[in-house]
Amino acid sequence: MQVSDAAQRCLADLLKSQTGQDFPAARGWRIGTALSGLFREHGIASLDHLVAKLGLSRHSPLAREVVEALLNNETYFFRDRAVFDLLANKVIPDLAERRASTRQLSIWSVGCSTGQEALSLAMLFAEREARWHGWTIRILGTDVSQSMVDAARSACYTPFQIQRGLAVGQMVQFFDETPQGWRAQDRLRQMVRFELHNILDPLPPSVSASTTFDLILCRNVLLYFDDATRARAFERLGTALATDGCMILGAGETTIGQTDLIAPDRGVPSLYRHAAHADVRRTAAG
Ligand SMILES: C[S@@+](CC[C@H](N)C(=O)[O-])C[C@H]1O[C@@H](n2cnc3c(N)ncnc32)[C@H](O)[C@@H]1O
Numbered sequence: 001m002q003v004s005d006a007a008q009r010c011l012a013d014l015l016k017s018q019t020g021q022d023f024p025a026a027r028g029w030r031i032g033t034a035l036s037g038l039f040r041e042h043g044i045a046s047l048d049h050l051v052a053k054l055g056l057s058r059h060s061p062l063a064r065e066v067v068e069a070l071l072n073n074e075t076y077f078f079r080d081r082a083v084f085d086l087l088a089n090k091v092i093p094d095l096a097e098r099r100a101s102t103r104q105l106s107i108w109s110v111g112c113s114t115g116q117e118a119l120s121l122a123m124l125f126a127e128r129e130a131r132w133h134g135w136t137i138r139i140l141g142t143d144v145s146q147s148m149v150d151a152a153r154s155a156c157y158t159p160f161q162i163q164r165g166l167a168v169g170q171m172v173q174f175f176d177e178t179p180q181g182w183r184a185q186d187r188l189r190q191m192v193r194f195e196l197h198n199i200l201d202p203l204p205p206s207v208s209a210s211t212t213f214d215l216i217l218c219r220n221v222l223l224y225f226d227d228a229t230r231a232r233a234f235e236r237l238g239t240a241l242a243t244d245g246c247m248i249l250g251a252g253e254t255t256i257g258q259t260d261l262i263a264p265d266r267g268v269p270s271l272y273r274h275a276a277h278a279d280v281r282r283t284a285a286g
């Protein structure tokens with residue numbers, strides 16, 4: 001599909017205003033593929049036709065659908081296995097030691113897409129049921145896309161999705177085959193909750209204003225933010241992270257030079273800590 005510069009600019013502006021995401025010109029080729037289903041559904045003949053239909057409205061149902069179609073929702077279970085090994089073997093045990101008196105852990109999966117990241121975390125706890133007996137584990141998944149949140153809430157996966165990242169043993173241990181797809185069992189679903197939320201906005205009212213998270217995963221969400229937008233996102237994340245909490249970013253993402261609130265853990269790739277705590281560690285280390 002031919003994509004004129006003007007049409008691409010119009011769609012990129014729409015995406016940015018709703019989600020903060022840039023749509024670099026080099027990814028223009030993706031527009032046709034991403035919007036082909038929407039064109040069919042609405043009988044739209046061309047991008048110019050779509051842009052004319054959108055008019056000036058940024059909040060119409062059609063504008064919403066366009067934004068959702070342009071977002072990159074790629075995810076799968078246990079994406080980047082090394083990160084989940086780090087969580088299971090180091091980060092979560094350390095956090096648990098610090099929360100031994102309350103026996104509560106709050107975790108936030110930012111840009112959760114269809115929920116596989118949050119459910120992978122839930123599986124880490126469910127795999128060691130006896131260890132976590134008596135603990136309250138709360139995992140919040142949020143995404144700016146309503147269709148992703150709806151899919152995550154259904155906790156149902158196609159045969160293709162369920163096989164991506166899960167061993168057959170985990171599949172049958174934690175999911176049931178239903179006519180709608182492979183559905184996560186109650187013991188996972190009772191740990192996770194999914195909400196519509198833009199990382200650039202304050203947390204949704206359903207999350208208590210005093211909530212801070214012991215662990216935040218924000219992977220593959222900030223890649224297409226410009227520097228100023230990423231700084232705003234880090235501001236939100238830094239405020240939501242417990243001062244002794246940990247954060248995980250995706251490979252190729254960093255806080256260095258972007259925020260003073262969250263600092264990399266020396267020597268452990270992808271792991272970040274609240275700067276207040278990192279300072280304490282630095283001072284303690286002399
Ligand atoms: C590439 S997926 C990554 C999913 C998961 N974190 C992972 O790494 O497997 C990025 C997700 O971030 C969401 N997203 C994009 N902009 C966002 C924003 N401003 N606030 C919250 N979520 C956003 C997208 O809708 C998409 O589902």
